[in-house]
Amino acid sequence: MKCFKVLYNRDKLNDLTNYDLNRRLHRIQTLIQTHHDYKQSELKMMKYL
Incomplete structure (x- = not known):
């Protein structure tokens, strides 16, 4: 999961x-x-459909 990469790091806190x-x-x-x-x-797009 690329978007959560920032949350998982080998560094110790x-x-x-x-x-x-x-x-x-x-x-x-x-x-x-x-x-x-x-x-x-x-949501805006859904209004126009």
């Missing part, structure tokens, strides 16, 4: 810096937003 965690958080937020946008556009 203790080895992660704030930068790493923030980068991963940003990536997850982007995935959520992209998914939300996709679902919204899907």
Whole structure:
């Protein structure tokens, strides 16, 4: 599952810096937003069908 790749990493949590965690958080937020946008556009399309 490519979209969940960010959640599974060999690094131990203790080895992660704030930068790493923030980068991963940003990536997850982007995935959520992209998914939300996709679902919204899907709903708009359904209205026109």
